[in-house]
Amino acid sequence: MNIWLTGSAVLLFALVPCGVASFRGDTVERLVGLEMAGMIVTLLLVMLAEGMSRVNFYDLALALALLAFGGGLVFARFLERWL
């Protein structure tokens, strides 16, 4: 188990506070937990790709980063007035 896989295992614990933040507060306040979780999981996928020496797996992290960006933006836009 190399440093990347160890680091990614430790990084999993960062998702717990994101989950807690997503479970409490106003609807918009919960969105911050989701956005943070999107970034953390993107970094997690990068570390797993590097740890397993699979360069192709970087595409997963890139796709997640782009989708989390679009998703967060749509959520923020809809929470502004309609939800």
Next chain:
Amino acid sequence: MSAATLAVEVLVWVAVITCLVCCLGLVVMKDFFERLHYMATVSTVATVALLAAVVIEQGWGQAAIKMSLIVIVLLVMNAVLTHATARAARVRNLGHWQPAEGEKIAGLDEIAGGRKDH
């Protein structure tokens, strides 16, 4: 242990610890607008540390180029999402995002050159 391996280990742990601390800050802070700031550290310090670690380990290859793209996306994403989320919260509370009547905004006097009519 070579210097490159040591540098990679340090950078990976810097990224992981930054993420952990910022996620804890997300829970600890009471105010919504204070919480928003913790996303910035993850998208700058942690991502750039991981990019540096990847470059040190593999050189400027395919992995480093893909990681650079991810860093760019995360940097832009954080700036835009933070603005959009803060604006959404303000619009939900006030119905609009412009300053309310008589609302004091820190630093606006300096920007407007001492104008008092806002």
